[in-house]
Amino acid sequence: MKATIERATLLKSLSHVQSVVERRNTIPILSNVLIEASADGAIKLMATDLDLQIVESVSAQVEQPGATTISAHTLFDIARKLPEGSQVSLHAAEGKMLIQAGRARFNLSTLPRDDFPVIAEGDLPTSFELPAETLKQIIDKTRFAISTEETRYYLNGIYFHVSDDGQPVLKAAATDGHRLARVTVPRPDGADGMPGIIVPRKCIGELRKLLDEVDGSVQISLSASKIRFGLGSAILTSKLIDGTFPDYSRVIPTANDKLLKIDPRSFEEGVDRVATIATEKTRAVKMTLDRDKITLSVTSPENGTAAEEVPGAFQGEGFDIGFNARYLLDILGQIDSDLVELHLADAAAPTLIREDDRSPALYVLMPMRV
Known part of the structure; x- marks a missing residue:
């Protein structure tokens, strides 16, 4: 694989994907970001922790298509410290990647792309769009009430469900047993018959960061076990919490x-x-x-x-x-x-x-x- 990419583009994209990667990993490949260069002049960056996955595509000059994986945090730190405005050359071969920008050269170890795990989305039958501003409002007004108690894992996220309160609505609620936050918005087209789902806290945090750079709408597709957010050049996929959210309306x-x-x-x-x-x-x-x-x-x-x-x-x-x-x-x-x-x-x-x-x-x- 051989490609050249602008430092600012690489840095912005890496800042999105590397935050999904856990700092401490028992499985080495999970510390890495998958970099895939295709002949049509795009580089795809992908990171996962097995529950949450982010893929972002950016434009680059690709001389030689190919794919490899490299330490996400190391590459991010390097990109941060490279001179502003520089062109970054990435050349991967034989278990190593040579990174060059200006007078700086780094030669890092890589792991094969075939070892990189990908979350299988399966069928996502419910699909709808929400304005980015609406989704931001939902998250900001509820996420502070998400429980951090691991034993009550079914409270470790925001519960989204549809209901009819005189008119069709989509509700989002979070509670830790001491306080409850709920936001109600008009139900988007396509959300009818959607199952009640609990989106995990980490996914909510990553989604909120990405929303700051999205104009327009977010494409949301989901099943009872997975959810995918289409955010312009980035796609965030997450497993959902497998549990039953309490009937909060009683409180x-x-x-x-x-x-x-x-x-x-x-x-x-x-x-x-x-x-x-x-x-x-x-x-x-x-x-x-x-x-x-x-x-x-x-x-x-x-x-x-x-x-x-x-x-x-x-x-x-x-x-x-x-x-x-x-x-x-x-x-x-x-x-x-x-x-x-x-x-x-x-x-x-x-x-x-x-x-x-x-x-x-x-x-x-x-x-x-x-």
Whole structure:
């Protein structure tokens, strides 16, 4: 194989594919990126961890078609350090690859392409398009609630499913048992009859990075076990989590009759300030709700106490409720409007948080004892 490629093109593409590769691998070939040069002037770069696979095609001058695999992180580090604007020559033969750019020369070991594993997609019967902006919004407003607890593996991703709420919709939800985030968007053409699927956290992270460079729409094809995202020059394929996502609709409160309307920014800043003294064990922020006055306070056995009043519109009988400060800040960070609604019941019941009843995003937060 012999090809020449612009450093900027190579670097951008490698930055996408190398992040799929795990730093520590017991199987040497999984540390490598597959580089395939074809006669039509394209280089295909591919990386996998056996659950997630990315393929990206870039244009190059190909003198001699061929394919090999080389350490992904090493090649990425080399490309990063090569002079800007340089042309990078890649020449692979007899288990080695010679990389030249300017006066720099690297001779690296390679592994044969036949050893490189490829995820077999099989049949992907459901296929539809989603605007890149919509997909970004779905991910940004839900992924912070994905569980990191490996024992509850079925919560380690975002659950996508279709339903009919007066009109056909696509819903995406994530929960870790303490909080829930859900986004509802109009159902795209072709998504009818789609199975409920759980897209793993790592796939969501890689997808979100790639979406920043996509204009227009993303082509999504899926079965009950695999999903493929077409993102311009890149294709991301992932296995889905084999598990049953809990019926989260049961925890969304419908009868919370106490309504607090508050400016999300002053609320967020107030929570952040009083939480400064909270230690890990006492991360709860207490909210004392009075008529049109909210007092935020934290008591820390080691550090002392902190309190701040924030303005808010609250009608009804006052009471105290506590929340995990970090969980509350995560949710408030997703609110784009000038007003946020908190629908409360009592100090022990889950609280519903949303911008208003027309907002596509909705959050549920379990209270803490204070």
